[in-house]
Amino acid sequence: MKKTTFILSLLLMAVLKVSAEVITVWEGAQSGNLTFFSGEDNYNALMGNAPGQANLSAGDKIDIYYTGAVEGSKLWLQDSEWNTYPSSVTGADVDLLTAGDGVFTVNVSQDFVDALKVKGLRLRRGGEAVYTFTKVNVVKGDGTSGGDEPGTGDEDPGNIVVWEGSSASTLRFTPESGSFLDNYNKLVGDAKGQANLSAGDKIKFYYTGAAEGDQVWFQDMEWNNIMAIDMNSPTIEAGDNSYEFMVSVAAVEAIKQKGIMLRRPNDASYTFTKVEVIKAQIGDDVIVPDASETIVWSGSATGSTSVDFRYDPNKSALLGADLQPGKFIKVYMSDVDEGDQIYIKDTASWECLNSETTMAAGTQVFSMELTEDIINKIKTSGMIIQRQGNGTTYDFEIRYVTVANTGTTGIGSIENNKVSVDNGAVYNLCGQRVSASHKGIVIKNGRKYINR
Secondary structure, eight states, rough: OOOOHHHHHHHHHHHHHHHOOOEEEEEEEEESSSEEEETTTHHHHHHOSSOOOOOOOOOOOOEEEEEEOOTTTEEEEEOTTTTTOOHHHHSSSOOOOOSEEEEEEEEOOHHHHHHHHHHHHEEEEESSOOOOOEEEEEEOOSSSOOHHHHHSOSSOSSSSEEEEEEEEEEEEEOOOSSSHHHHHHHHHOOOOTTOOOOTOEEEEEEEEEEEEEOOOOOEEETTTTTSSSSSSSOOOOSEEEEEEOOOHHHHHHHHHHHHHEOOOOOOOOOOOOOOOOOEEOOOTTTTOOOSSSSSEEEEEEEOOOEEEOSTHHHHHHHHHHHHHHOOOEEEEEEOOTTTTTEEEEEEESBBBOOSSBBSEEEEEEEEEEEOOHHHHHHHOOOOEEOOOOSSOOOOEEEEEEEESSSSSOOOOOOTEEEOOOOOOOOTTTTTEEEEOOOOOEETTTTTEEOOO
């Protein structure tokens, strides 16, 4: 085959790959509810498999076009008995529509297909219901939830999707009734398909259409910023992208107590499309604290992230560890390079509390002995642990911060940057030995696993 012919073939294949099949299952001007019930032509166009029909399947998308929406306009996805489908089935919450003319997209799951076959679909106008439906399209997928765009399946298969849909408003994962509870259970539950949110995991959300300066606020169900999340009101990148953050023990506890809302400020312009949990992977070179130590923070501080004990609940966890002169604050780290530095500071004067800052390479535990003066400064203004690489790169990782009675690690030896552990022994995140059948996150041979 000639080179030019080969290149043209590749281009043609690429065009075919990105050109998804779009089937219009309804078009018109409907100023009331729009139904797709068994026996109706609309239903057949949506669910049938004849030529020109959509044969709705998992991995497809339903694009619902509307015109004339105002602030407060809503769209509810309901069955023939006027029951709203939960977001755990549809992947879409009942949310405010973008004012004006727009498109509401539903990412179709197998659960939603199965539900529609039994009770059909009602597109019900809600809130300030002044808008008009103009068209409903089905964009065919490949029979899965996969794709090449952010939030459409290009993630690690071990990641757990806890919400998927199209929301131009606040996303709620709260321990309340209704669809928000479905979201919450998928985030914190430990059943199959649920994320069992744990320290060291990352929450990642995908969005489209962000403008420069758009923010997201991480709040609890009482509309308070979750202080256990280090950056609880970050600015996100413009366009179509994603944002992720690590959760500590304190953040997990806060979310389990009062839920979490991914709140889109009123002046923001983006649309949420997916939320997933990236489960933590702890390698063989991570040392686990001894069971006698009190863990006051755990997670994965990387990049320029600091471990901050200025605010509750981190500060309460530290002060609740019975700080006494002669005890030690210990920082468990991995991927330390020769010359890396660690600074433990009070936040009134930003004075460095630890006299020794430069570390040797490898996996290690850094210990700082507590004095009466250091304890008083921590109680007065809190404490922050900052990382500095051997140049300008923050390239090592903090996994645990503990309060202990001794400055030693409690680990027999470290060889080739790996901890010597009892072969086959199982520990929980507090370093306590548990049975092999213990449910939740366990550590075995230095690695982190989930027992379901």
